[in-house]
Amino acid sequence: MTPRGTDASAGADPVSGRTREALRAAHLYYMQDLTMEAIAQELRTSRSSVSRLLSHARASGLVEISIHSPLDLPSRIEQDVLARFGIAAHVVPVPDHATDVDRLDRVALSAARILGRFVDSNQTIGVAWGSTMSAMSRHLVPKATHNTEIVQLNGAGNGRTTGILYASELLRRFGDAFGARVQQFPVPAFFDDPATRRAFWRERSTRRLLELQAGMDVAIFGIGSPFAEVPSHVYQGGYLDRTDYDALSRDGVVGDVATVFYRADGSTDGIAMNERATGPDFAVLRRAPRRVCVVSGRAKIASLAGALAAGLITDLIVDEGTARALLES
Amino acid sequence: MTPRGTDASAGADPVSGRTREALRAAHLYYMQDLTMEAIAQELRTSRSSVSRLLSHARASGLVEISIHSPLDLPSRIEQDVLARFGIAAHVVPVPDHATDVDRLDRVALSAARILGRFVDSNQTIGVAWGSTMSAMSRHLVPKATHNTEIVQLNGAGNGRTTGILYASELLRRFGDAFGARVQQFPVPAFFDDPATRRAFWRERSTRRLLELQAGMDVAIFGIGSPFAEVPSHVYQGGYLDRTDYDALSRDGVVGDVATVFYRADGSTDGIAMNERATGPDFAVLRRAPRRVCVVSGRAKIASLAGALAAGLITDLIVDEGTARALLES
DNA sequence: AAGCCGACTGCACAAACGTGCAAAATGGGC
DNA sequence: GCCCATTTTGCACGTTTGTGCAGTCGGCTT
Numbered sequence: 001m002t003p004r005g006t007d008a009s010a011g012a013d014p015v016s017g018r019t020r021e022a023l024r025a026a027h028l029y030y031m032q033d034l035t036m037e038a039i040a041q042e043l044r045t046s047r048s049s050v051s052r053l054l055s056h057a058r059a060s061g062l063v064e065i066s067i068h069s070p071l072d073l074p075s076r077i078e079q080d081v082l083a084r085f086g087i088a089a090h091v092v093p094v095p096d097h098a099t100d101v102d103r104l105d106r107v108a109l110s111a112a113r114i115l116g117r118f119v120d121s122n123q124t125i126g127v128a129w130g131s132t133m134s135a136m137s138r139h140l141v142p143k144a145t146h147n148t149e150i151v152q153l154n155g156a157g158n159g160r161t162t163g164i165l166y167a168s169e170l171l172r173r174f175g176d177a178f179g180a181r182v183q184q185f186p187v188p189a190f191f192d193d194p195a196t197r198r199a200f201w202r203e204r205s206t207r208r209l210l211e212l213q214a215g216m217d218v219a220i221f222g223i224g225s226p227f228a229e230v231p232s233h234v235y236q237g238g239y240l241d242r243t244d245y246d247a248l249s250r251d252g253v254v255g256d257v258a259t260v261f262y263r264a265d266g267s268t269d270g271i272a273m274n275e276r277a278t279g280p281d282f283a284v285l286r287r288a289p290r291r292v293c294v295v296s297g298r299a300k301i302a303s304l305a306g307a308l309a310a311g312l313i314t315d316l317i318v319d320e321g322t323a324r325a326l327l328e329s
Numbered sequence: 330m331t332p333r334g335t336d337a338s339a340g341a342d343p344v345s346g347r348t349r350e351a352l353r354a355a356h357l358y359y360m361q362d363l364t365m366e367a368i369a370q371e372l373r374t375s376r377s378s379v380s381r382l383l384s385h386a387r388a389s390g391l392v393e394i395s396i397h398s399p400l401d402l403p404s405r406i407e408q409d410v411l412a413r414f415g416i417a418a419h420v421v422p423v424p425d426h427a428t429d430v431d432r433l434d435r436v437a438l439s440a441a442r443i444l445g446r447f448v449d450s451n452q453t454i455g456v457a458w459g460s461t462m463s464a465m466s467r468h469l470v471p472k473a474t475h476n477t478e479i480v481q482l483n484g485a486g487n488g489r490t491t492g493i494l495y496a497s498e499l500l501r502r503f504g505d506a507f508g509a510r511v512q513q514f515p516v517p518a519f520f521d522d523p524a525t526r527r528a529f530w531r532e533r534s535t536r537r538l539l540e541l542q543a544g545m546d547v548a549i550f551g552i553g554s555p556f557a558e559v560p561s562h563v564y565q566g567g568y569l570d571r572t573d574y575d576a577l578s579r580d581g582v583v584g585d586v587a588t589v590f591y592r593a594d595g596s597t598d599g600i601a602m603n604e605r606a607t608g609p610d611f612a613v614l615r616r617a618p619r620r621v622c623v624v625s626g627r628a629k630i631a632s633l634a635g636a637l638a639a640g641l642i643t644d645l646i647v648d649e650g651t652a653r654a655l656l657e658s
Numbered sequence: 659a660a661g662c663c664g665a666c667t668g669c670a671c672a673a674a675c676g677t678g679c680a681a682a683a684t685g686g687g688c
Numbered sequence: 689g690c691c692c693a694t695t696t697t698g699c700a701c702g703t704t705t706g707t708g709c710a711g712t713c714g715g716c717t718t
Contacts, residue, residue: 023398024422030394031421031439035704042424046668051706057396064395065359067386069352070473092360093353095371110360144399364674375698380676 022057025050030063061116061142077323084327085308087316090114092296094319100297103319107296108135111317115220118292118315119178121145123217127174128153128258128279129167132222132294137170140177148180151212153221153258154279155187185209187278189239189259194275213280216288223307224256228299247272255303257285257293257312264302266310282310290314298325305329351386354379359392390445390470406652413656414637416645419443421625423648429626432648436625437464440646444549447621447644448507450474452546456503457482457587457608458496461551461623466499469506477509480541482550483587483608484516514538516607518568518588523604542609545617552624553585554632576601584632586614586622586641593631595639611639619643627654634658 021043028034028042029050036050043050057063069075081089092110094103115136119125127133127150156167168184175182187206191197200206226240226248239259240248251271253261258279262268268282285291293313295304304326307313318326350372357363357371358379365379372379386392398404410418421439423432444465448454456462456479485496497513504511516535520526529535555569555577568588569577580600582590587608591597597611614620622642624633633655636642647655 019399023396026396027422027439030396031442032435033438037704042422047705048668048707049666052666055706062396062399064397066393066395067352067355067359067391068393070348070391093356093371106361109362110356113360366674376674377676377698378696381696384676 018056019062022053022060022062025053026057026063029054059141077320077327080327081316081323087308087313089323090315090317091323092317092319094321096321100299103296104132105135107294107317107319108132109139111294112136112139113141114317116141116143118218118220118290119143119145119148122147124149124151124212124215125174125180126151126153126213126216126219126280126288127171128221129156129170130222130224132296133220134170136294137173140173142177145178145180148178149183149212150174150178150180151183151209151216152185153213153219154277155185155189157186157188183209183212185278189278190273191276191278197276197278214284214287218290218292219285219288220292220294221257223293223295223300223303224259225300225303226253226256228303244273254306255300257307262306262310264306264309266306268310282312285312292317296322298322301325301329347385348391351382351389351391354382355386355392358383388470390472406649406656409656410645410652416637416642418652419644419646420652421646421648423650425650429628432625433461434464436623436646436648437461438468440623441465441468442470443646444621445470445472447547447549447619448472448474448477451476453478453480453541453544454503454509455480455482455542455545455548455609455617456500457550458485458499459551459553461625462549463499465623466502469502471506474507474509477507478512478541479503479507479509480512480538480545481514482542482548483606484514484518486515486517512538512541514607518607519602520605520607526605526607543613543616547619547621548614548617549621549623550586552622552629552632552636553588554629555582555585573602583635584629586636591635591639593635593638595635597639611641614641621646625651627651630654630658
C-alpha cells in the first residue's frame with residue numbers, strides 16, 4: 001500500500017529539495033544515530049553525498065549544536081568577570097601555549113557560532129572591521145531574520161589599498177548570513193584633514209548613515225591595540241604613519257574601537273586623531289543596548305581594560321588566558 | 330607569566346571535575362572544530378577518553394543538538410496533521426520498508442530526545458508504560474529540573490510476572506533523567522473484580538495518587554492496539570485472557586491508553602473492562618494541558634484515530650508512514 | 659547546435675572515531 | 689594499612705567519516 005509515496009509530489013517542488021534532504025539526513029543522523037552509510041541507502045545516494053549534506057546542514061544553521069553549563073557550575077571566570085565588570089563574558093577555552101594567531105582563529109570561530117544569539121529580526125546591527133571581525137565573518141552560521149540591517153561602523157579606505165573591497169566583503173558575509181540589508185560606509189578610515197570630515201558629516205547621505213548608527217540595537221567589534229607586539233589590522237594596513245603614531249603615543253592612547261582611540265581610563269577627549277577618524281563617538285556607541293566585543297591575546301589586555309573603563313562593552317567574547325590575565329590586572 | 334595556571338586550583342575542586350572536562354571538551358570539539366586527538370593533548374589524556382567524554386556530554390544533555398526547519402518549509406505532513414486534527418505533530422522520518430520493530434525503536438529514540446521540550450520544573454508528569462515507553466526510557470536526555478514529580482498513570486502488575494519491577498525501572502529512568510521524584514502506583518494493571526478496585530480507590534494512599542494524576546501538567550503515553558497483528562505489551566504480557574479479549578471485541582474496542590479502552594469514536598461508556606482497569610479516566614487525563622502521545626507502525630492507525638477522536642492528544646510523535654496513512658484514513 | 663561553465667556525484671584513500679579488553683587507579687570497608 | 693570492588697585509562701583494532709579528484713549532468717551563451 002502507498003508504494004513510494006515519499007516523493008509523489010517531489011517533482012512539483014521547485015524550492016531547495018536540497019534543504020529538504022539535508023533536514024531529513026540531519027534527523028536520521030542526529031536524532032536517530034544512523035550511520036551515514038545507512039542514511040545513504042534511505043536517501044538513495046552515496047555516503048559521501050550524505051557527508052556533504054550534513055556539512056551543509058550544520059553550516060547553514062539547520063542543525064544547531066549548543067552547550068549548556070549545568071547552572072550550578074558556570075565557568076568560574078565568567079562569574080568573576082561579571083562580578084568585577086558587570087558584563088556577560090563568554091570564555092573560549094584555548095591552551096596557554098597557543099600562538100596569538102591560533103587564539104584569534106579559535107575565538108573568532110566560537111564567536112561566529114554564538115553570534116546568532118545576539119542577532120534578531122527588526123534590528124540594526126553595527127559592524128566594525130579588522131582581523132578579528134574578518135576571521136569571524138568567514139564562519140558565521142546563517143540565521144533567518146526579517147527587516148534586519150547591517151551598518152558599517154567606520155570607514156575602511158586608505159591611500160594605498162582598496163580597503164573598501166575588503167570591508168565590503170566582510171559586511172556582505174554578515175548580510176548574507178542573516179538575510180539582512182547592508183549599509184556600507186564608503187569613506188577612508190581616517191580623513192587627512194578634520195575639516196573634510198566635518199564637511200562630509202554634513203552630507204545628507206552621511207547623515208542618514210549616522211542616524212542608523214545612532215539607532216543601533218547591537219554593535220559588534222574587536223579591539224585595536226596600537227602598541228602591542230602583534231599590531232592589529234589598522235596598524236599594519238598603512239592607515240597610520242609615523243607622525244600619527246607619535247601623536248597617539250603622546251596622547252596616552254591604549255587602544256581603539258572602530259578606529260576611535262581612547263586612554264587607559266576610557267577617556268577620549270582631546271585625542272587629535274579622533275577628529276579625523278570615522279568611527280562612531282563613544283556616546284553614540286553606548287546607545288546600543290547590546291555591545292559585543294570579541295578579543296583574543298594577552299597583548300590586548302591593556303586595550304581591553306580601557307574599553308571596559310569606557311563602558312563600551314556589554315558582552316565579551318574572549319579567550320581563557322586573556323580573561324584570566326584581565327582579572328589579575 | 331602565570332605558568333600552567335589552568336589547574337592551579339584543580340585539586341581544591343571536589344565536584345565533578347568530570348563534567349567540567351566534558352564541557353571543555355565539548356567546547357573544543359563542537360565550537361572550535363578541533364579533532365579529538367588535539368583535544369586529548371590539551372586535556373592531557375588519551376584520544377579514547379576524549380571520545381568517551383564527548384559521549385558523556387551528549388548523553389547527559391551538556392551538548393544539545395537541535396534541528397530547525399526553516400520556517401518557510403515546515404514538514405508538509407505536520408502542517409496537514411495540524412490542519413486536520415488541531416494538534417502539533419513531530420514526524421519522525423523512517424523508510425517505508427522498515428520493520429515495525431525498527432520503527433518503534435527509531436520513533437522512541439527521537440521522542441526521547443525531544444521530550445526535554447515538554448518537561449520543566451515544578452510540574453507533575455504522568456507516565457504510562459508499554460513497549461514504546463520502555464524503549465523511550467532507555468534514551469532520555471537528562472535535563473535538570475526542580476520540584477518535578479513523575480507519577481505512574483496505571484498499574485503494571487499481573488498474576489504471573491512482576492510487572493511492578495518492570496514499570497518501576499521505567500519510572501526510575503524518567504525520574505533520574507529529570508531529577509524528579511517518582512510516585513509509583515503499586516497495583517495490578519487490571520483488578521479481577523471491579524469491587525476490589527472501587528475499594529482500593531477509597532484508600533487514602535490511592536487517593537493521594539489519584540489527586541496527583543488529576544493535577545498533571547504533562548502526560549506521556551503510547552497507544553495499545555489489542556487487535557493488531559503486532560500486539561502491544563499489554564496484550565502479550567498475560568494481562569488479559571481469552572474472555573477479556575472477547576469482551577473487548579464485543580464492546581467494539583479499538584485501542585487503549587494507559588489500559589483504559591475506547592471505541593473508534595473515542596467513547597468509553599459501557600466498556601466493562603474499564604471497570605477493572607487502573608488507568609485514569611479520560612476526563613481526568615484531558616485535564617492535563619499537554620498530552621504527548623508516541624506511536625509507531627501502521628498497525629496502530631485505527632487505535633490512534635480513536636485516541637484522536639477521544640481528544641486525548643495534544644502533541645503527537647509518530648513515524649512518517651503512520652502519519653501519512655493516518656491522513657489518508 | 660555546439661560549447662562552456664558551474665554544480666553535483668561517486669570513488670578511493672587517508673584521517674578521525676568508537677569500543678572491547680586488560681592494566682591501572684580510585685575509594686570505601688574492615 | 690591493606691584489600692577488594694568498582695571505575696577509569698590507554699591501546700589496538702575495525703568502523704565510520706572527510707575530501708581531492710575525475711567524470712557527469714543541466715543550464716546558458718554564442
